[in-house]
Amino acid sequence: QVQLVESGGGLVQAGDSLRLSCEASGITFSRYAMGWFRQAPGKDREFVAAVSWSGGLIGYPDSVRGRFAISRGNPKNLVYLQMNSLKPEDTAVYYCAVSRWAASAGLKDYEYWGQGTQVTVSS
Secondary structure, eight states, X not given: OOEEEEEOOEEEXXXXXXXXXXXXXXXXXXXXXXXXXXEOTTSXXXXXXXXXXXXXXXXXXXXXXXXXXXXXXXXXXXXXXXXXXXXGGGOEEEEEEEESXXXXXXXXXXXXXXXXXXXEEEO
């Protein structure tokens, strides 16, 4: 049974930092990319970051580039999202996901999803 468990969310002030973690288990693919997405109330789920199996291919949207950093852990079933200079507009539930394909910004490319962790940034 595949499980993705996120942790590290919380309530912070604007300008603060948070580090999210995600641990995947039960994945049968030999290699897989991992991504982070977020969903704010009343909005669609959106791409935040993705990293390939090797950690060499990484992507971010303009909204978080330069502030957020994704990395694979050791072992590689761990993925982290370092979030710096947080803004109130970063408030959302953050989800990690697994794709058997390359690191992608597309939701449909991901097969497995975690339950999410809430990040709230106050102004």
